[in-house]
Amino acid sequence: MKAKIIASATVIICAPAIAEETIIMGNVESKCVINTDTTGVYGNPIAGKLSTSTADGGVEPVIRYDVALGGSYTARIVAPNSFSSSPTLTDTVFWEGSSSVKEVSDSLMADYDANAVTYEYTTEYDLHTAGTTWFSVSSLAEYGFGKAYPAGEYRAVVIAECIAN
C-alpha cells in the first residue's frame, strides 16, 4: 500500500515537468518594399516655374526601398513628365527631372548612383545589396516661354518601381 502511494506521488510530482517543444519558424526570402518617406511639394519661386528644389521653396520626394536579399530586384524611378491634374494649360510645359541616392544603409551601396542607368525621365538602379536605400527625386516644370501658370492646384506623379530580376 505504501509503495503504491509513493508511486502515485512520484507520477503527480513528475507530471508538470513534462514539456513540449514549440518551434518558431521563419523564412528570409527576396522581398522589396517601397516606402514613401516624403511626398514632394512644388515650390513656385516665379510665376512660370514649379520646382521641388529646396532653393525654390519646394520639397523633394524621398522614396525608400527595403530589400531583403541583394541582387533580387531593380529599382526604377520615373520623374514626372506631365501633370496628373492641373488647371487648363494652353502652352507647353518644359519638364526636367531625375533621381539620385540620398542615403544608404550599407557602404556597399555606394556605387548605386555611379552605376545607375538613366534614360529620359527614368533612372534604374541595380539593388545588389540587401538593406535600405533612400532616393530623392527632383522635378522642374517651366511653363511656355516666360509665361505665368494659371492659378490653381497642380499635381504630378513620381513612379517608383521595384522589379524582380
Added chain:
Amino acid sequence: MRRVVVVIACLWSSVSTAHEMLPSHPQLRPSYVSGVLQTQMHLFNKRQDVEYYEIAVFDEDFRPVPFVTGYRVIRLQYLEQLKFDVYVLADDADRAEYICSRSKLRGNGSNGAMVASRICSRFGDIAR
C-alpha cells in the same frame, strides 16, 4: 502682375507608407481548369494614402499578357493584406514574365499623393 500662388501635392511628409507584394518569384502551376495555370500572390498595403491596387501581367518587354483574377483593381484598406489567385493560359505562360501591382492614386484626394508605387514579381523558370 498678380503672382500666381500654387500649392501642390503633398502628403505632409514624415508619414512612412509602404507597398509590399510577395512572392518575388511566383510559380505557375496547373489549376483546376485544363489549359490554365495559376499562382497565388500576397499583397500588403501599408500606404495610408492608397486604397486601390491594380494587378497586371506582362511579358519581358512589359507588354500586357491576358490573365484573370478576381478583381483587376483590388480595394485594400490601410494595413490590410490579401491573398489572391492569378490565372494565365498555358499557351501564354511562356511569355508571361512579370506580375505587377500598382498603387492607384486619387486625382482629387486632399492629401494628393505624389508617388505611385509598382512592385513586379517575376515568374520563376522552374514553374514553366
